[in-house]
Amino acid sequence: DIQMTQSPSSLSASVGDRVTITCRASQSIASYLDWYQQKPGKAPNLLIYAASSLQSGVPSRFIGSGSGTDFTLTISSLQPEDFAIYYCQQSYSSPRTFGQGTKVEIK
Amino acid sequence: QVQLQESGPGLVKPSQTLSLTCTVSGGSISSGDHYWSWIRQHPGKGLEWIGYIFHSGSTYYSPSLKSRVTISVDTSKNQFSLKLTSVSAADTAFYYCAREPSMINAFDIWGHGTMVTVSS
Numbered sequence: 001d002i003q004m005t006q007s008p009s010s011l012s013a014s015v016g017d018r019v020t021i022t023c024r025a026s027q028s029i030a031s032y033l034d035w036y037q038q039k040p041g042k043a044p045n046l047l048i049y050a051a052s053s054l055q056s057g058v059p060s061r062f063i064g065s066g067s068g069t070d071f072t073l074t075i076s077s078l079q080p081e082d083f084a085i086y087y088c089q090q091s092y093s094s095p096r097t098f099g100q101g102t103k104v105e106i107k
Numbered sequence: 108q109v110q111l112q113e114s115g116p117g118l119v120k121p122s123q124t125l126s127l128t129c130t131v132s133g134g135s136i137s138s139g140d141h142y143w144s145w146i147r148q149h150p151g152k153g154l155e156w157i158g159y160i161f162h163s164g165s166t167y168y169s170p171s172l173k174s175r176v177t178i179s180v181d182t183s184k185n186q187f188s189l190k191l192t193s194v195s196a197a198d199t200a201f202y203y204c205a206r207e208p209s210m211i212n213a214f215d216i217w218g219h220g221t222m223v224t225v226s227s
Contacts, residue, residue, distance in 0.1 A: 034214070043217035043218065043219055046214060099153070100153050
C-alpha cells in the first residue's frame, strides 16, 4: 500500500493568513493526489483533484501543487469557514489511501 | 444532481454481519465511468477506504479487510451495498459511500454517512 504522510498534524492560524499543508507519498504517484476538507459531523468535501485541479464550486483561494511524492495545499487567505480538517488521498493505485489529516484551528 | 444516501442498522452485535446500502438518486449507477466506494472513519480518527465496485460488478477491496468484505451492486434499484462479516468493536465507525469518476479519480460525491456501533 502507498503510505500518505501529512504535516503538520495541526496548526493554528488567523483569518487572512496564508496556510500551507504538505503531503508526502511513500512512492511516486505522479499527479494522482486529491485534497478534501471535513467539518465536524459532515462528510469530506473534495477541494482539489489531480494535484492542482480545483473542484467545481470550490473557492480559488485553495491551491494545490506538486507531483511525484511531494504535494502542497495552500489556502491563500484563510477565511472563518476554512477551519476544518484537511486530508490528502492518493488515487494512483488501489487500495486508495489517505493522509492522517491536518486540523486547522483558530489562533 | 446526484446524491448518495446510506442506510442500515446503527447497532450490530459482535461476530455478526454489518450490512449497509447506498442509494443513488439523481442519476443512474450504471451511467458513466464511475467507481462506487465505501469508506469508513473511526470516531475522531482518519479515513479508511474499504473498497469499490464498478457497475459491471467488478470489485476491489482493501487488503486489510478483504477476507470479511463484500460489495455488491443492484442496478435495478440504483443501489450498492456493503457486507462486513465477523464484526468486532474495532468496526465501530462512521460509514460513507462515495462516487469516484474515473475521469478525475477523486471522490466527488459523498453520502452523509451513517454511524454503526458494534456492541452486545
